[in-house]
Amino acid sequence: MLGLLVPLAVxxxxxxVLLWPAAGEDGGWDPTALGEGTTYVSGTVTMVDLRExxxxxxxxxxxITVxxxxxxxSLFVPPEAMRAGLAPGDRVKAIGMDAEAASDPAAEAITGGPGEAPPGGAAPDPGDPGAADYVFVDFDRNVSLTVLAAVYALLVVLVAGLRGLRALLGLVFAFGVMLVFMLPALLxxxxxxxxxxxxxxxxxxxVLYLAHGFSARTTTALLGTLAGIAVxxxxxxLWTRWAKLAGIYSEETYLLSWSAELSTGDLVVCGxxxxGLGVLNDVTITQAAAVxxxxxxxxxxRARELFASAMRIGRDHIASTVYxxxxxFAGGGLTVLLLVASSSRSFLESLTLGDLAIEVVSLLVCSIGLVLAIPATTAIAALVVRSGEGVRPRERDRGAAVPGRNG
Known part of the structure; x- marks a missing residue:
């Protein structure tokens, strides 16, 4: 196992190391870039008077006052935010003019100052974004999401103990790799x-060793996971090229292809x-534990008998994980599915178009990798756990022989 693991790790x-993006490389666009004299701000809604x-x-x-x-x-709020139930006390993020632009005498001579009517003109229209000092961007969800994350982390630690804490540290590491290495390297x-x-x-x-400890069982699950990743x-x-999924089907994909030299087809494969990582990790570690x-x-x-018994468990796992x-997929794309269902085009035809086709290929390919990873992990685990006579599985993980028996 070490003979397989060490070369893979290297x-x-x-x-x-080879793909690490060089310092200062910038292949993307600046999503926070605004027009001259504008800035992002956070504020609290103090009054919502809709009589006007x-x-x-x-x-x-x-x-609306912020x-x-x-x-x-004054804050201009678009209709979709009004329908969400904006109320006094809500924290919001907005775009506003900076102090220099707001105090510009030339600007005040034209507009008469914030909220005032131009000289000889009528009062500003309360439905006009230009009549406000700030324009609504989104609700400020920093506190609510932080509290939810804290509750989740607390429950994981309380229920799973030290192993849960290690799993959370692994999750932080995983997102660190994606934010520090993967995304900059793609850009x-x-x-x-x-x-x-x-x-x-x-x-x-x-992540696997951090959450489950360094053992033969964890290494078995890791090898099964890597096999699933390869598949x-x-x-x-193969299917991205065959199904021609390298097109530009969304505004985000268009912006990325325009601002950075990215292959949209390869980006689909990377996604x-x-x-598939989370699901593969789940089934392989569970299947190794079952063996x-x-x-x-x-x-x-014998190893063959263990494999047959564990695969009976694995088949149930496959059945439950597939749906x-x-x-x-259905929950994450519910709004898109609603649009598809309300259109005149047939549902099955819509699934083969644009972003939906990408989601379908992703779903099916990840499921195939999962289905093949279970027998691969089970076979490796059955061979490993019966690779030596007179050693119990848990004691083999610790490298200790059973007293009174000879290896």
């Missing part, structure tokens, strides 16, 4: 498929690899 780390905006839910309203850095100003123009494979391998090498990557690349527990319960069973992936 390849993963070597890929990480009877059609606020259909046209928006600029007669407090930013201790000073109050720097590195091959997307290679970047995805390297990132997935490095994440699994650290998913190969099939993803498929990352999407170990069966070996403890049946100490005289779990499908339900996750």
């Amino acid at each position: 390849l993963a780390v070597s890929g990480l 905006c009877p059609d606020a839910e259909s046209s928006g309203c600029a007669a 407090e930013v850095d201790g000073a109050e100003g 720097a123009g590195s091959p997307a498929v290679l970047v995805g494979v390297v990132a997935a391998a490095v994440i699994m090498l650290v 998913t990557g190969v099939l993803g690349a 498929i690899l990352i999407a 170990w527990e069966l070996a403890l319960a049946r100490p005289h069973a 779990t992936i499908a339900f996750a």
